Amino acid sequence: MDVQRKKRSWAEPYKIKVVEPLKVTTREERQRALTEAGYNTFLLRSEDVYIDLLTDSGTNAMSDYQWAGMMLGDEAYAGSRNFYHLEEAVQKYYGYKYLVPTHQGRGAEHIISQILIKPGMFVPGNMYFTTTRLHQELAGGTFVDVIIDEAHDPANEHPFKGNVDLNKLEALVKRVGADKIPYITIGVTVNMAGGQPVSMENLRAVRQFCQKHKIRVILDATRAVENAYFIQARENGYQLKSIAGILKEMCSYSDGATMSGKKDLLVNIGGFLALNDWDVFEEARNMVVVYEGLHTYGGLAGRDMEAMARGIEESVQQDHIRARIGQIEYVGEKLRAAGVPIVLPVGGHAIFLDAKRFLPHVKQVEFPAQTLAAELYLESGIRSMERGIVSAGRNKETGDHYYPKLELVRLTFPRRVYTQAHCDVTVEAVEEVFDRRSSIKGLKMVYEPKYLRFFQARFERLA
Numbered sequence: 001m002d003v004q005r006k007k008r009s010w011a012e013p014y015k016i017k018v019v020e021p022l023k024v025t026t027r028e029e030r031q032r033a034l035t036e037a038g039y040n041t042f043l044l045r046s047e048d049v050y051i052d053l054l055t056d057s058g059t060n061a062m063s064d065y066q067w068a069g070m071m072l073g074d075e076a077y078a079g080s081r082n083f084y085h086l087e088e089a090v091q092k093y094y095g096y097k098y099l100v101p102t103h104q105g106r107g108a109e110h111i112i113s114q115i116l117i118k119p120g121m122f123v124p125g126n127m128y129f130t131t132t133r134l135h136q137e138l139a140g141g142t143f144v145d146v147i148i149d150e151a152h153d154p155a156n157e158h159p160f161k162g163n164v165d166l167n168k169l170e171a172l173v174k175r176v177g178a179d180k181i182p183y184i185t186i187g188v189t190v191n192m193a194g195g196q197p198v199s200m201e202n203l204r205a206v207r208q209f210c211q212k213h214k215i216r217v218i219l220d221a222t223r224a225v226e227n228a229y230f231i232q233a234r235e236n237g238y239q240l241k242s243i244a245g246i247l248k249e250m251c252s253y254s255d256g257a258t259m260s261g262k263k264d265l266l267v268n269i270g271g272f273l274a275l276n277d278w279d280v281f282e283e284a285r286n287m288v289v290v291y292e293g294l295h296t297y298g299g300l301a302g303r304d305m306e307a308m309a310r311g312i313e314e315s316v317q318q319d320h321i322r323a324r325i326g327q328i329e330y331v332g333e334k335l336r337a338a339g340v341p342i343v344l345p346v347g348g349h350a351i352f353l354d355a356k357r358f359l360p361h362v363k364q365v366e367f368p369a370q371t372l373a374a375e376l377y378l379e380s381g382i383r384s385m386e387r388g389i390v391s392a393g394r395n396k397e398t399g400d401h402y403y404p405k406l407e408l409v410r411l412t413f414p415r416r417v418y419t420q421a422h423c424d425v426t427v428e429a430v431e432e433v434f435d436r437r438s439s440i441k442g443l444k445m446v447y448e449p450k451y452l453r454f455f456q457a458r459f460e461r462l463a
């Protein structure tokens, strides 16, 4: 790697060719919008948002190279050339043999869960992800968290907080038997822990353990490129390896991957299931026809597959990924310097405000993270999202809430969309809410949907 570059700042490695105007609103307008949205930032209209940090999912800016590829969409029903380009890119950069495109990540999760999980089985994972766990449960499985304890402590600065705790995995095998465990899902990085990475050493160790017990390893590769960057930056022996090389090694310790292309792959829609096992692939190809579309488009237009194939190439460029993570680190450093409680170390795609420490007077059943996200919007028009008790949902046996240790507000940065000045404004807005934190009251839930309630739940301010 270029030594000179290490010293230089993370400056955006692109210039702006097309702009989209942003709307600035008044506090009165925002209060009205927030009331209408039931204090749920998912229910705000995008038009009423100034800087949108709700998610990095499908909100990326595509390059001119990707847009040019959109014009080369081969919209044939079967055998589109863009499918073959995508297949080639997945084989080259991820190393898997077989590809099933899906409309987005959850399409792939649905298919792999239905194929491999039988009712009564257990699926371990390094912390849950909402859609992943739901598809595992709908297939009759029970999710078991096997992430290291450090991941649940927002102040612990372990460099690989996404790691699997092999003792927890072993205890599960002893308790239920390996034949009841079809696979382990490893999220790289772990979204719900704050975008925290998994080390190569840990991936290797999990692979060894699982091989011994004939348990498959399925990566949630949604942010695997970001994970590769952290391995390069933090793990011994990887400083001089390329991101592409690290990514491929990571995938080599697994049997397949589900992918939401809407994150790492720099597109607005798309995903895939990638597999090495021919039999599983055959079944997946049968199922995709029922739920997504023919196996050479999986619910995507040819042009979307082309943009994703090109996004894969761009995602592993050193300049790109360094600026991507550099931007998040920049915001993290500023908030930390201002004394705002955030999850440390700063992860790959987002800054997570620690709502339990930010609003210590708001009880968890009064939804501190939901409250903080609403206040930040009211203050500034900046949209963030809750990752706490609302996202965690309810225990299907007891009917009570799950009470996650982490009660977080996620400020998620889309790739290549906002500038450093937008980052500064974001930091200022968070500081303003922090200054008046003691006067902020919690919320009560007045409408609760049955599945993935955080998307559509409604709230009112407590009197």
Ligand SMILES: *Cc1c(COP(=O)(O)O)cnc(C)c1O
Pocket (backbone or CB within 6 Å): 057, 104, 105, 106, 107, 129, 131, 132, 187, 191, 220, 222, 259, 260, 261, 262, 263, 270, 271
């Ligand atoms: C977004 C996401 C998914 C689901 O993908 P969609 O494209 O939203 O369906 C799965 N896992 C992780 C870690 C994600 O961030």
